Amino acid sequence: MRKVLLFGLVILTGICFVGRLFYLQIYSSDAYDINNDNAIRKVFHYPKRGYIYDRNDSLLVANQPSYDVMVIPREVEPLDTVLFCSLLKINKLNFLKSYNRAYRYSPRLPSVFLSHLSKENYAFLSEKLRKFKGFYIQKRSVRDYQTSIGANVLGYIAEANTKEIAADNYYKLGDLIGKQGVEISYENTLRGVKGIKYIQKNIYNRDIGAYKEGVFDTLPTPGKDIKITIDSELQAYGELLMQNKIGGIVAIEPSTGEILSLVSAPSYNPNLLVGRQRSKNYTKLYQDSIHRPLIDKGLIRMHEPGSPFKVLVALTALQEQVIDTKTNIICSGKYIYGKKKRTMMCHCGGGFRNLNLGITYSCNSYFAMAFRTTIEKYDNSSQSMDRWSSHIKSFGLGSFLGNDLSVGKKGNIPDGNYYDSWYPEFKWGATTIISNAIGQGEILVTPIQLANMTAAIANRGYYYTPHIIKSIDGEEMDPNFTTPKKVSINTDYFEPVIEGMHNVYKKGTASFLKVPGIEICGKTGTAENFTKIDGVRQQLTDHSIFVAFAPKEDPKIAIAILVENGYYGARWAGRIASLMIEKYIKGAVSLKRMERLVVEKSLEDEYLKPYGGKPFKINDK
């Protein structure tokens, strides 16, 4: 016992120590991660964010330096606050507020004292500020918009929020991230990859050199420049035409699917979201619940398509061979259907209507007939409806087009199932859902879907997925944007329909919108819409809708326009379509009177009606 006591204790201690080491270093220790070591400071080097050019190589978005006054509170020495405040043009109260906030964050680490100095102030201050210990100026890079248009397309960047940081660990607090438009769609391309330097720091938080001589450090990869499909002149013109109106314009080049312009009205100057006034401006834009300037109406405003949809009804009826170009009816100003003799009014003026004249005068009765015969082709209306629905969907309606835009809506194209579950007991038929024949009922589309549909018609049966990217430095185009998507309607059936659309301009509902020298095919549309005022459903002035493409042979542009509460289709949307088409094809506008009329028209009264608290009239001339 006397001899072994110390032997035993030594061995026991050894075992305890190894056990403790095992517990500390293996059992309870996570694998060492350099990114979570608070002895290592990670310094990020931000690459240049890629520039954005339009399709004609004019620079839309570049970068500019922004200067922030930084402070390290611990290093601040007693100073002449009066002089300092007058230099920065702030008052003593703000000085104390900013200083205390920085001190609370950390006395040792730099914080932003005053952000976004102007360039002039910077030049002036950088000299003077040297006298004030603990303050210095830090350069950052922010966006510099070379244009005042296309805010919805270009989008903006801002500091990543906690949700975005959680979703992608590339981002750290304070990093900038695309928040809208192409800045978000092409974020990864534009931002590049930031470089990281791992710096060993000591207990006092001072840097003492590169960690492991910098073997883990990475260099920043600059962001790539991108070219977008937008024609900035056309875009600017579209925004001008849409001023004081709410709505959207989507113009597509049918032969490529490139989006020539994507106007959302009202818009804002993208420069508002840069610099010192950024958050004030943003709040103002965000809180405008009537105009919603931050929402891209061309992409996400869903509405009933109205009459332009009749074109598809005609095409499906032709494809299903339930009508042909000679099928005709006599329109009596109304279409009477069902056992209860319900009526659908028609404003076409009445008379002999075949396919061509039906489109030309937008005859409700004709398309009610066409739709009805399509749905009654098979005994089972659900089956017919499925066929109909799949034809319609082949035009890209009822789905996110798979485009490269950050927002979008699916819209709605009902199929057999949709009505089966709506009417589980009742045996529904064509007359139950006859409103779909004229683009009302359960059909919902967005302007970009309408534009894409028009492009598919212009191409006589196929379309390219609409996209905003024209090219990225040294990268191949996404094959999704270069392969044509065929619709399920035979090419032959398009000609008579296009002929009808041409007649719309020649003698139909858009005859007063002719553009000299350009053969335009179009279709007017008017969509009823409702709102709830104090819980009561109220009808508002109809939306003015128009789709068109031109020239008739070899189309260069397909366009869809939505002017909310603009009343009938030709009234505003149609005029804007003609002006846009002329602008794009000729480069200049000859219809000066029409241009002035559109530019000067404000629909502000219409938009304020539901908020006026008084009864109001709708659809008044």
Add this chain to the structure above:
Amino acid sequence: MNLNRANSFQLDWVAVIIFTALVVFGYFNILSASAAGEFTSYFDISKPYGKQLIFILSSIVLILLILAVDAKFYERFASIIYIGSLLSLAGLFIAGKQINGAISWYDFGGITLQPSEFAKFATTLALAKYVSDMQTNIRDLKDQIRAATLVGLPAFLILLQNDAGSTLVFGSLFFIFYREGIPQYYLLFGIFLAVLGIATLKFSATIVCVSIGVLLLIYQLFFKRKKKKIGGVLTILIFSTVLSLSAQWTYNNVLQKHQQDRIGLWLRLEKDPAKLQAMKRNISYNLNESEKAIRSGGTFGKGFMDGTRTKGNFVPEQHTDYIFSTVGEEWGFLGSSMVVILYVLLILRILFLAEQQKSQFSRVYGYGVASILFVHFLINIGMVMGLIPTIGIPLPFFSYGGSGLWAFTILVFIFLKLDSNRLNEW
């Protein structure tokens, strides 16, 4: 005679190799801990790693000197070495230099010496000499008191210099007494005292006394054959009560604030978890950082000179008392358990050799060497890993410091010299 000596000179190479391994590995860890990203030159004597290299080189000279001297010298001159050591300790009160609150250093123009380190081997020599004296009978109380006084004197002087940690090391010499035959109840009493003290601090004197009372009552009622005599039991009860109360009193009135805090933290006397966390951060800041560094080493460590927490000086005193955390961070579980195993092997080797000595002097001295190394090993590594309360004593051969390295080298090599001579004993 000369021929005889030459034949019988057998240095124990196992011990020498382990010793060398520890010193060399220690040096590289000091290099890493004190370079902290600012490495200049191996011989930069403004830096601890440069000085340590000089200390190591001079240790080689010391070793050669020790081995050159006749083995009998140490036994004969033990008393003189001891008295010299006492004088050097006493001299500190006149000419000592205060560092970190302890007056433990002489300053010879930049070179500091710490007599308390040297007092360890001096005292061990003296004790070995006294115990092995023909006229000493360690089972005799009078001789026990004399021997204890030998140990107590330097220990007391060191305590007066406010270096409680080093004082504690002298307690390790108890193992010598035990090995040489003091009655068993000393050990039992020691264990009893330790358990009683810790229990008192943890649960308060009242609870401890009451529970001892209850235990004794049960014993008296059910297990004792002669139930009438309760004197013995009462004595134990009164004795425990006094001890328990004095342990409480000592903790509250004798110990300094930082000592109370360290013990308090170790025993988790603070119940509120938030306050406990605050205590961990503030009081045992070093320990917290050292544990973090060791933990971050993982299985294989971050590699030599690549410990981020070592480089950033996150662990205060890392090249001295907390050097083991550098091992933990940079060499991981493999490296640090290797170090633990080396220490265990070295101490066991010395114990094994001690048991084989023919002369009682050599055996007692060897036992003393093993005990002192063991206590340093136990307290230092135990503290760095948070197993025992913070007590500032160095890790032999590893911690930076000339006095420490020299003193431990002398301590070990005197024994190896004695051992190498054992065949000459008769």
